[in-house]
Amino acid sequence: xxxxxxxxxxxxxxxxxxxxxxxxxxxxxxxxxxxxxxxxxxxxxxxxxxxxxxxxxxxxxxxxxxxxxxxxxxxxxxxxxxxxxxxxxxxxxxxxxxxxxxxxxxxxxxxxxxxxxxxxxxxxxxxxxxxxxxxxxxxxxxxxxxxxxxxxxxxxxxxxxxxxxxxxxxxxxxxxxxxxxxxxxxxxxxxxxxxxxxxxxxxxxxxxxxxxxxxxxxxxxxxxxxxxxxxxxxxxxxxxxxxxxxxxxxx
Amino acid sequence: xxxxxxxxxxxxxxxxxxxxxxxxxxxxxxxxxxxxxxxxxxxxxxxxxxxxxxxxxxxxxxxxxxxxxxxxxxxxxxxxxxxxxxxxxxxxxxxxxxxxxxxxxxxxxxxxxxxxxxxxxxxxxxxxxxxxxxxxxxxxxxxxxxxxxxxxxxxxxxxxxxxxxxxxxxxxxxxxxxxxxxxxxxxxxxxxxxxxxxxxxxxxxxxxxxxxxxxxxxxxxxxxxxxxxxxxxxxxxxxxxxxxxxxxxxxxxxxxxxxxxxxxxxxxxxxxxxxxxxxxxxxxxxxxxxxxxxxxxxxxxxxxxxxx
Numbered sequence: 001x002x003x004x005x006x007x008x009x010x011x012x013x014x015x016x017x018x019x020x021x022x023x024x025x026x027x028x029x030x031x032x033x034x035x036x037x038x039x040x041x042x043x044x045x046x047x048x049x050x051x052x053x054x055x056x057x058x059x060x061x062x063x064x065x066x067x068x069x070x071x072x073x074x075x076x077x078x079x080x081x082x083x084x085x086x087x088x089x090x091x092x093x094x095x096x097x098x099x100x101x102x103x104x105x106x107x108x109x110x111x112x113x114x115x116x117x118x119x120x121x122x123x124x125x126x127x128x129x130x131x132x133x134x135x136x137x138x139x140x141x142x143x144x145x146x147x148x149x150x151x152x153x154x155x156x157x158x159x160x161x162x163x164x165x166x167x168x169x170x171x172x173x174x175x176x177x178x179x180x181x182x183x184x185x186x187x188x189x190x191x192x193x194x195x196x197x198x199x200x201x202x203x204x205x206x207x208x209x210x211x212x213x214x215x216x217x218x219x220x221x222x223x224x225x226x227x228x229x230x231x232x233x234x235x236x237x238x239x240x241x242x243x244x245x246x247x248x249x250x251x
Numbered sequence: 252x253x254x255x256x257x258x259x260x261x262x263x264x265x266x267x268x269x270x271x272x273x274x275x276x277x278x279x280x281x282x283x284x285x286x287x288x289x290x291x292x293x294x295x296x297x298x299x300x301x302x303x304x305x306x307x308x309x310x311x312x313x314x315x316x317x318x319x320x321x322x323x324x325x326x327x328x329x330x331x332x333x334x335x336x337x338x339x340x341x342x343x344x345x346x347x348x349x350x351x352x353x354x355x356x357x358x359x360x361x362x363x364x365x366x367x368x369x370x371x372x373x374x375x376x377x378x379x380x381x382x383x384x385x386x387x388x389x390x391x392x393x394x395x396x397x398x399x400x401x402x403x404x405x406x407x408x409x410x411x412x413x414x415x416x417x418x419x420x421x422x423x424x425x426x427x428x429x430x431x432x433x434x435x436x437x438x439x440x441x442x443x444x445x446x447x448x449x450x451x452x453x454x455x456x457x458x459x460x461x462x463x464x465x466x467x468x469x470x471x472x473x474x475x476x477x478x479x480x481x482x483x484x485x486x487x488x489x490x491x492x493x494x495x496x497x498x499x500x501x502x503x504x505x506x507x508x509x510x511x512x513x514x515x516x517x518x519x520x521x522x523x524x525x526x527x528x529x530x531x532x533x534x535x536x537x538x539x540x541x542x543x544x545x546x547x548x549x550x551x552x553x554x555x556x557x558x559x
Binding site: 002006017249 | 299325327331338351396
């Protein structure tokens with residue numbers, strides 16, 4: 001447990017020593033700011049035209065905003081996950097790490113939680129935007145909280161997949177590009193689910209991130225969505241630690 | 252302290268280790284010699300618990316590596332080849348991080364880092380980023396890392412490679428100081444280095460153990476007595492050279508006036524031979540050692556496709 005904490009602390013501070021954290025944070029704040037401003041302006045226009053009737057701040061502003069944030073993290077999270085293990089493989093430092101008494105599981109969880117913590121700090125930026133709405137209006141708390149929970153779980157699941165991909169190559173760019181491609185595929189499954197039929201459609205819809213995220217955005221806290229994300233996270237982290245373990249067999 | 256029995260390692264179709272067996276004596280610096288690609292790094296990676304073997308038994312510090320990898324890792328200080336380090340940390344930050352991972356209690360970390368920093372002479376750079384340090388200091392940082400937690404066994408993979416001559420001398424002295432205190436296994440392809448600092452030598456070639464023993468034992472066993480090559484200005488009676496103390500064999504070379512002498516104590520005998528030649532009134536044109544002991548052993552045992 002102590003070594004997990006040491007790896008976590010080291011990885012989290014490594015993000016802030018290198019420009020990675022600042023760059024991702026800056027890009028995120030810029031883009032989410034643009035989205036927020038655009039969606040807020042549209043909402044105000046619609047609200048003025050309808051004289052406040054039939055428009056709902058949760059439904060017509062916060063939900064689409066969180067949806068656009070969820071698309072943005074699709075692009076940004078590969079930047080957080082790609083170097084986690086691949087950099088250690090490339091530099092050869094995995095060898096010093098794995099010849100200390102630490103277990104592979106502690107290494108992987110430490111790294112994973114560090115990336116999730118950074119993602120959490122990034123989400124605080126989005127929370128700031130939504131907080132503005134609470135200053136000037138009276139949105140419902142429930143859907144906001146479930147929306148953020150959905151966003152957080154989506155990101156955490158992406159990161160576990162990205163982490164696994166960074167254990168299979170020593171090239172950060174390859175790990176990042178593969179992660180991005182896979183995230184995008186998982187996102188697009190819902191669309192494929194709509195154009196197919198039968199069991200295939202059901203399977204595609206189930207593994208799509210968009211579908212699960214959507215119910216969080218509506219304010220629904222469904223166990224099946226929670227199970228989906230949590231099992232994906234555990235699967236990704238498990239695969240990553242097995243992949244590191246398998247390096248003990250390779251030259 | 253280290254006992255390896257019938258160890259095999261295969262990488263896909265390539266057999267890196269073909270059933271090697273050896274023991275490393277306790278409290279000594281043992282040299283692990285072999286040409287590049289002989290299997291030295293693979294062996295050290297298995298001993299350190301980094302890599303798994305296919306077959307065989309490896310006991311380090313009383314534990315079987317395959318079954319008790321973590322127990323072994325708690326007792327081994329390992330310096331990997333090419334000294335991989337976290338370049339974005341300071342020397343001190345790096346050592347503190349590794350001290351934590353090596354399960355040194357938090358309250359003792361500062362003192363332990365101080366100890367290894369002073370032992371390896373890292374004081375001038377302790378607050379510098381590892382990536383900004385010279386090769387020599389990085390190598391020492393690696394050694395300091397291996398010494399953290401005072402492990403009884405040290406595995407050092409080519410600890411002097413890439414250093415300038417002064418740094419080589421410093422690192423060798425540091426390792427030499429560890430003998431008697433720790434069991435050190437040091438891989439190298441530099442023979443003179445091993446001859447200088449190791450009390451015991453293992454020679455590996457193409458995944459097989461080809462020789463082991465003290466440098467002197469090896470020289471005796473492989474019958475490669477040191478030879479002196481001699482060239483004289485004029486001819487000389489054979490019995491005169493053969494009667495010099497320390498000369499064990501005496502042969503005429505192909506060129507006129509040239510001789511090949513088998514000798515015991517090369518340096519002392521060379522002086523005696525020179526004196527005898529001079530007393531006989533003959534000019535000494537050339538007198539040289541043919542090869543150092545370990546070097547000829549190494550050449551003998553690692554020659555050809557199958558060195559065994």
